[in-house]
Amino acid sequence: MAVALVSGGVAYTVEERERDARDRPVATQTPTQTATPSRTATAVAARRVEVDTILLRRAQAVQTGNEALFLTDVDPANKKLIAAQKVLFANLVEIGFQEIGYSQAEERFNAAVMKAHGRTTYLVRVLMRYQIPQVDVAPVTTELGYTFINRAGRWVLTDDDDLDTDLGPGAHQEAWDLGRIEVLRGPRVLVAVEKGDTKRGRAIVTEATEGLAEVSSYWPRKWRGSVFVIALDESEVRDARFADEDIESAASAGSTFSSLPGADTADGTVAGAYIVINPNERDRVDEILLSHEITHVATADLGGYEPLWLAEGAAEYVSWRGIEAISGPGEVGKWEQEVIDDAMPTLSALPTDAGFYQNSADVYGVSWLAVRYLVQRIGLDHVEELYEDLAMHGTDQASRDRILLSRSGLTEATLWTSLQSYRPQR
Ligand SMILES: [Zn+2]
Known part of the structure; x- marks a missing residue:
């Protein structure tokens, strides 16, 4: 049948x-019912x-x-x-x-x-x-x-x-689960705000569009997707929990899954990412913040196995290239020197994934410096290829070491010692 x-x-x-x-579980079953x-x-x-x-x-x-x-x-x-x-x-x-x-x-x-x-x-x-x-x-x-x-x-x-x-x-805790929203749209941008918060929504569409243009200009991967930015009056949206953070962040990019963790594989399959804005930072959303987050979005579907120093370093790299384009190389050079002088001495190795976001040292600055160094050493296109390889295949430390070594000639340890003696070309 x-x-x-x-x-x-x-x-x-x-x-x-x-x-x-x-x-x-079946409550009761008498032997005569087995057939x-x-x-x-x-x-x-x-x-x-x-x-x-x-x-x-x-x-x-x-x-x-x-x-x-x-x-x-x-x-x-x-x-x-x-x-x-x-x-x-x-x-x-x-x-x-x-x-x-x-x-x-x-x-x-x-x-x-x-x-x-x-x-x-x-x-x-x-x-x-x-x-x-x-x-x-x-x-x-x-x-x-x-x-x-x-x-x-x-x-x-x-x-x-x-x-x-x-x-x-x-x-x-998706954008649509938390109260009445309003959606604003740009050519490659979707923004969700509280119903009636139209003006802010439009402003974020504009900033996200500029942020997207920066990612296209400064990160070689040709990503054609659209960005979903969620800016609600909620401290918990998707997996973003802004209320119980030790160090407050302005925004986060959280994964979407074509297959949830635990369904087919333990880690799941990452399809992309949505950006969630900290409710207290909604008035300060600009292209600099968004270009950082959009870099995460534009690399999310690669797999997500890249080390955090590379993920955050690349996002900072793109965002600082945007600042450089607006204000010239002076500010970037000054900031780079501050990271070398002030942040580097507070660490003894590249920041590890474990505890990265709880670290009180300037791990973002050091990660950015590492990417700047790699760009100078092997060129931006090769850094992007390194990123892709690590994001797809860097599932454990041995794989990460092998990929980093084969593509840059460095291990995480020798990258760190190189950074310690790094003097940027001005
Ligand atoms: Zn980030």
């Missing part, structure tokens, strides 16, 4: 549903199909701009959730996804959630797979946790945050 439910690319055969059902699925297994399989249908309906609602359809399966008794879902829906439509879909991952058991919502509670990890035009070169995945209950024979969504603390970093 090959009965298949096919709906918008989601296909479950009866066999697959039964396999899913068997994976789940046919138990009533519980059948109910679990039916629930899976019904919830799939709900998820499909929600995705269709976003694609067709149909709010009523989006709210059809939301628990009518939960007014707070309905209000929040209206905001979510408006945000999702505003983003303008090229592709959006939800699928059930595994069921999660939580006694407190079960107690709160009753015996029909179905708490499930949900994967949201989507693609923002131009921004995401391929579909990417983010996680959610949905709580469904059965009301009079019908499954409804009754909560959307019961699983949040058990999900990966940044889950359910």
